[in-house]
Amino acid sequence: MGELKHCPSCNDFFNYTGIREVCNKCALDEEKLYEEVYRFLRKRENRAATIERIVEVIGVKKSLLHKWVRKGRLQPATFPNLGYPCDNCGKLITQGKLCENCVVDLKSGLRQFDAAIEFRNKVNEHEATYRKDRR
CATH class of the missing domain: 1.10.10 (Arc Repressor Mutant, subunit A)
Known part of the structure; x- marks a missing residue:
């Protein structure tokens, strides 16, 4: 319908x-x-x-x-x-939704984000271990 x-x-x-x-x-x-x-x-x-x-x-x-x-x-x-046009920057493309440059930038940003999360988790893990040892 x-x-x-x-x-x-x-x-x-x-x-x-x-x-x-x-x-x-x-x-x-x-x-x-x-x-x-x-x-x-x-x-x-x-x-x-x-x-x-x-x-x-x-x-x-x-x-x-x-x-x-x-x-x-x-x-x-x-x-x-x-x-x-690319959905992000407007450059003329022939396939997909994003141009090659925008895909590279997006992947780079995601890698940086993943690295920051991993670093934060390691710091938190280290702090938890440090606090446990101090007791």
Whole structure:
């Protein structure tokens, strides 16, 4: 059973079933835009087009292009200048949610946190041993 939601594109109500984020009318409009973008990119001279170029020529929103790349409808292997923004810094990526730099930073932060926890546990353990010996 679906729930009633506002369409983020046209603000109409629609029955959200978890399949589409927009109403049927907007989904059809998006599909027409997708077909137009795909036809544009299939031409040899346009395969290396950037997102900005596609927006300029077709008039599609960047967010839609990002969505199609994220969902795998537009393959960066075929169209090398396409991607979507990293969830953390906004750098253009082609897979996952974070760019390589953000992943490295996150792992580094986690290692530092784990080291701090381990150090705190050792200090607490040492203090407990010291107090027990002093009795």
